[in-house]
Amino acid sequence: MTDLLNYTWQNENQQDLIQGLAKLQARINEKISRDNPAETVTEQGESIPDLEDSQFALDQLCSTFNLSSFERDILLLCAGAELDEQFLDWLSQLQGIAQKSYPTFGLALKLLDCPHWSALTPESPLRYWRLIELGSGPSFTLSPLRIDESILHYLAGVKTQPLPLEALIGSLDVSVSLMEHDHELIQTLVDTWVGAANGQEFPLVQLCGEDSRSKQAIATTAFASLNLTLHHLDPAQLPSSPHDVHQLLRLWHREAFLKGYALLINCDKLATPLNQNLALIKLIQEISTPVILTSSDRLSIPNRSIINLEVHKPTLTQQSQYWQTHLDSWGIELNGQVQILISQFNLTSTQIQTICSHTLSKNRNELPETITKELWRACRQQARPRMDDLAQRIEIKATWDDLVLPETQMQTLQTMAAHLRQRAKVYENWGFRRKSGRGLGISALFSGPSGTGKTTAAEVLANTLQLDLYKIDLSSVVSKYIGETEKNLRRVFDAAESGGTILLFDEADALFGKRSEVKDSHDRHANIEVSYLLQRMEAYQGLAILTTNLKGALDNAFMRRIRFIVPFNFPDIKQRAEIWRRIFPTETPTQDLDMNKLAKLSISGGNIRNIALNAAFLAAENDESVQMKHILQAAKSEYVKLEKPLLDSEVKGWIAKP
Known part of the structure; x- marks a missing residue:
């Protein structure tokens, strides 16, 4: 019609x-x-x-x-x-x-x-x-x-669009299901512009939040109710010349007044900070049509008042409603599995809609267990953060069989896994959220020498919980410039807020040394950096793990705010023997290996892994099974790398003398 x-x-x-x-x-x-x-x-x-x-x-x-x-x-x-x-x-x-x-x-x-x-x-x-x-x-x-x-x-x-505008300004095609709390925000926007249309100046509205598509959908719906068509501007395409910006603005105003256009300026991913983007500032200051800025954080525009509105992520209750609405529309019942999803993944309505439409269209006739598994996989992909140069995603392979630790440490790790699995039940269903004075983040400290299994343990937890693991080298995050360390940490946590991610902060002593008395501005800011990380760890929806080789150098006040502390001690001879028994894959041919003799090598599990791998290559090169002679040769190379002597007592009786 x-x-x-x-x-x-x-x-x-x-x-x-x-x-x-x-x-x-x-x-x-x-x-x-x-x-x-x-x-x-x-x-x-x-x-x-x-x-x-x-x-x-x-x-x-x-x-x-x-x-x-x-x-x-x-x-x-x-x-x-x-x-x-x-x-x-x-x-x-x-x-x-x-x-x-x-x-x-x-x-x-x-x-x-x-x-x-x-x-x-x-x-x-x-x-x-x-x-x-x-x-x-x-x-x-x-x-x-x-x-x-x-x-x-x-x-x-x-x-039609005039040619100078075509490369800069395009129409928005957003198909997102909006929920009740979104419509309250839409009505606020409409009321704001209706007042301006009655003789007031059109205000500059900023929608803040992480969900770009929801912000666009809210803006599109609000303008549509005012019979305005929303277009978007890519700031990266703006000309740098003030004269060109002025001419562009005049052309935009002509089109907007004539055709009923409004503008959305996406500042979520500016290539340069706003205060350095003079062309964009000039455009925002002089534009007189209805305009919305979208950004993760609040922006300040000189000589222009801004109405800031927050587009919050939905609460756990709202997320549960979103999931149920979409599952019902597909006629799928998951018998309470939705709570498991929302306990780990803090998703937006847009992400939930995308996951359901893509996953359920392919698996609607599968068993509930299969559908839940596919939804979990899709949630991981949607929530997977972009860490740029600040973090490395670890490929997860390790299982509980790869860990050789005392029973106490193994029980602590399993308890950590239970805390992550049962978050929704304990905090939401059983009411413990109301009793918590601090954030609900799960934090842990893994301490011990290099090669004792700290990273492997984090990998095992990620594998058990089917989550991604990101390793952040704190020594590369810490900056000598005041404020830069917090900025780097904020980028890491903000990127991981959708959940589905275990954060492993390596070399924690680079930041968490003994906090000294405040003698100058650098001491003060060093303490601010520590406090900021503690605060973000407590508020983080997932698991954040810190590793250190020097537990004794850490501040006691910091230790009290960590929920789990797991020591990874140098393995004793019995543990080393067990590591040697598990180190070779079942497919690896071995011959006459004496694990008790191998355990006399006074090295960590990481060194044992290196020696085993090197010995396998030596044996494969000679088309032989892995034998004690190959391990001896590999051990000598490893000890050279460690800059320590290989004692006769450690290899005594390994190879029979002719």
Whole structure:
């Protein structure tokens, strides 16, 4: 029906334009036949009667830019020259020169009613809004006039973007299901702009939050209720010249006033900080149409007041409702498994909608267990953070069988896994969230020498819980520049807030050494950095693990705020023997390996792994099974790397003397 109405309107609009051209020709021909040149040129032509109620493009344009009857006729004259070849011949006849088949200001002054010189000054609507273009000619009055192409299409009933705007500004196509709390925010936006439309200045509105698509959907819906079409601007494409920005703004204002446009400026991923982007600041300061900025954090614009509105992530209850709504729409029942998903993944409504539409369309006929598994996998992919150069995603392979630790440490690790699995039940269903004075993050400290299994334990937890593991080297995050360390830490935690990720902060002693008395600004900021990380760890929705080789160097106040502390001690001879028994895959051919003798090597599990791998390569090169002689050769290389002597007592009896 809408297409039919549009088709009917376009036909009627074009008929109105044709009639307008015909009436203009008739008036001019009548004037010529009376041999009565135009009346005396005046300063300002007659205004056109109120046309706001007219539905046709020409009338709407004249009303929008307050064109006089003379300016309207100039525009029609230029449109006729583009639309009708016979009109061109007629223009040639009027000017008595066959080659002069184009309108000029001189011709308009001579033949049109109510002429006024101000119609073609640089500040007149025709030229200020670039409705017509003034070509080169022997004089001002003899220069050719031409209608702007986008304006010509508009008069013909077709909305197009002018070429300078096409590369910068595009329409938004957002299909996101909005929930009740989103509509409350939409109504706030509508009320804000309705007040501005009643005579106040249009405010600059900023939507803050991490969910870009929800922000776009909220803005699109709000503007649609005001009969405005939302377009978006990519700040990276803005010209740098202030003059070019000014011309772009003028063109945007023309299109927006004429066609009912509003603008969304996406500042979520600015290439440079806003205070360094002078072109964008100038555009935001001078734009006078309804505009929305979207960004993760609040932005400050000099000389422009901003209304800040937060687009929060949905609460756990709201997430549960979103999941249930989408599952019900597919006729799928998961028997309480939704709670498991929301206990680990802190997703937006957009992400939940995307996960359900993609996953359920492929697996709707599978068993609930299979559907839950696929939804979990999709959640991991959606929540997977972009850490850039601050973190490394670890490929997860280790299992509980790869860990050789005392029973106490193994129980602590299993308890940590239970805390992550049962978060929703304990905090939400059993009410412990109300009893918690601090954040609900799960933090842990793994302490011990290198190679004792700290990273492997984190990998085992990630594998058990089917979560991603990201390793962050704190020594590369800490900066000597004040404020940079917090900025780097914020980037890590903000990127991981969707959950599904275990954060492993390596080399924690780079930041968490003994906090000294505050003697200068550097001491003060060092303490601020520690406090900031503790705060973010406590608020983090997942598991954050810190590793250190120097537990004794850590501040006791810091230790009290860590929920789990797991010591990874140097393995004793019994543990080393067990590591050697598990180190070779079942597919590896071995021969006459004595694990008790191998356990005499006073090295960590990481060194044992290196020696076993090197021995396997040596054996494979000789097409032999792995034997004690290969391990001896590999052990010698490892000890050289460790810069320690390989004692005879450690390898005594390994190889029988001939």
